[in-house]
Amino acid sequence: MSALTEMGKRAKEAAVVLATLPSPRKNKALLASADALLAAEKEILAANAADVAAAEAAGVKGAFIDRLTLTVKRLAEMADGLRQVAALDDPVGEMLSMKTLDNGLIIGQKRVPMGVIGIIFEARPNVAADAFGLCLKAGSAAILRGGKEAFGTNQAVVAALRGALAAEGLPEDCVQMVPDISRETANEMMRLNGYLDVLIPRGGAGLIRSVVENSTVPVIQTGVGNCHIYVDESADLEKAVRIVLNAKTQRPGVCNACESLLVHEAVAEKFLPAVGAALREKKVEIRGDEQTLALIQDAVPATEEDWATEYEDLILSARVVRDFDEAAAHIRRYSTGHSEAIITENYTNAQRFLNEVDAAAVYVNASTRFTDGGQFGFGAEIGISTQKLHARGPMGLKEMTTTKYIIYGSGQIRE
Numbered sequence: 001m002s003a004l005t006e007m008g009k010r011a012k013e014a015a016v017v018l019a020t021l022p023s024p025r026k027n028k029a030l031l032a033s034a035d036a037l038l039a040a041e042k043e044i045l046a047a048n049a050a051d052v053a054a055a056e057a058a059g060v061k062g063a064f065i066d067r068l069t070l071t072v073k074r075l076a077e078m079a080d081g082l083r084q085v086a087a088l089d090d091p092v093g094e095m096l097s098m099k100t101l102d103n104g105l106i107i108g109q110k111r112v113p114m115g116v117i118g119i120i121f122e123a124r125p126n127v128a129a130d131a132f133g134l135c136l137k138a139g140s141a142a143i144l145r146g147g148k149e150a151f152g153t154n155q156a157v158v159a160a161l162r163g164a165l166a167a168e169g170l171p172e173d174c175v176q177m178v179p180d181i182s183r184e185t186a187n188e189m190m191r192l193n194g195y196l197d198v199l200i201p202r203g204g205a206g207l208i209r210s211v212v213e214n215s216t217v218p219v220i221q222t223g224v225g226n227c228h229i230y231v232d233e234s235a236d237l238e239k240a241v242r243i244v245l246n247a248k249t250q251r252p253g254v255c256n257a258c259e260s261l262l263v264h265e266a267v268a269e270k271f272l273p274a275v276g277a278a279l280r281e282k283k284v285e286i287r288g289d290e291q292t293l294a295l296i297q298d299a300v301p302a303t304e305e306d307w308a309t310e311y312e313d314l315i316l317s318a319r320v321v322r323d324f325d326e327a328a329a330h331i332r333r334y335s336t337g338h339s340e341a342i343i344t345e346n347y348t349n350a351q352r353f354l355n356e357v358d359a360a361a362v363y364v365n366a367s368t369r370f371t372d373g374g375q376f377g378f379g380a381e382i383g384i385s386t387q388k389l390h391a392r393g394p395m396g397l398k399e400m401t402t403t404k405y406i407i408y409g410s411g412q413i414r415e
Helices: 003-019 023-039 041-057 063-068 072-087 126-137 148-167 183-189 205-214 237-249 265-281 290-295 324-334 347-356
Strands: 095-100 106-113 116-121 141-145 175-177 198-202 227-231 258-264 285-288 315-321 339-343 361-364 401-408
Touching: 003 106, 003 116, 003 141, 003 175, 003 183, 023 041, 023 072, 023 126, 023 148, 041 063, 041 072, 041 148, 063 148, 072 126, 116 126, 116 183, 116 205, 126 141, 126 148, 126 175, 141 183, 148 175, 198 205, 227 237, 227 324, 237 258, 237 265, 237 339, 258 265, 258 324, 265 290, 265 315, 285 290, 290 315, 315 324, 324 347, 339 347, 347 361
Parallel strands: 116 141, 116 198, 141 175, 227 258, 227 339, 258 315, 285 315, 339 361
Antiparallel strands: 095 106, 106 401
């Protein structure tokens, strides 16, 4: 039996305990886990500093380093995320429907745990804590596999969580971290049928594509974010500058950051120089079409590849469009279905955008940066699903469960 199969076996056993664990016990364990993260601050931050130093020595830079880096503040936010999950209503056992048939059978549908959830992720160490918290509250065990760059950090985080579980009298194997970052182990995890009930990739386009194409375990596809903002001809331009600046620069390395800007030709001459100056102060490189190049200093020509790229960096593609229909067509062609926004004071165009743009989250006059479980009031999230089966958008607690039918009879037989 391989090491990963043995982990799957232990996770199955832990899942049996979690499936019927009362909410107060789960909440107590989550609060203890939050305290354990803070108690292990020195060890976790030391491991993270070593990971960051190794990544920088290997030539990694920019937004990737930002995603990898933990600070005292970010560690406290990870602990707060666990506390938020503890405060949320427990979805397990929720009755979704109940009806009595003509033959007297009573049929109900209720939420139940998935069982064992596998998560393959890249450089964000907060994912380990978020995934653990959501899986635990949703009654499922978790097997985590992080990227090589955050290997030491993830090990330190999961060690603290397992210690808290043991102190609460729960199986440590409610959460396990794969101790091997080889490609072979990743491939084995994608084929761990019989032990993993679902697999969730969280990371860049390459990781997600690899898992979707190679996994025999059912996959929930979390999203690559080529997110657009369309500035309509009726837009409040001061508001638009503020929103674009936030969506692009508040944290450029995340999937809900704006990657592409579309501007109606009627406001381009006034808006593009203003937004260009604001973005220049934040050191954003703008890659534009011919009209954009004529209106923004230092902009460089965009290629076809730019329109389809999730930069995860201080780079923004920009294009001037004739009207709403051309903007919508551009989004349909290049969007990854994550988050899209329109800046407009025109009610009809706002409603058209909400109705016609196909994405997990569609905004009117707000930054795309709000596509987040915490911002939506779900607590921590496992990722943003851009597929249409089972879950779409921020995946909070309810999305981490499945359902089953329960039937009460009184001796009925089928004729």
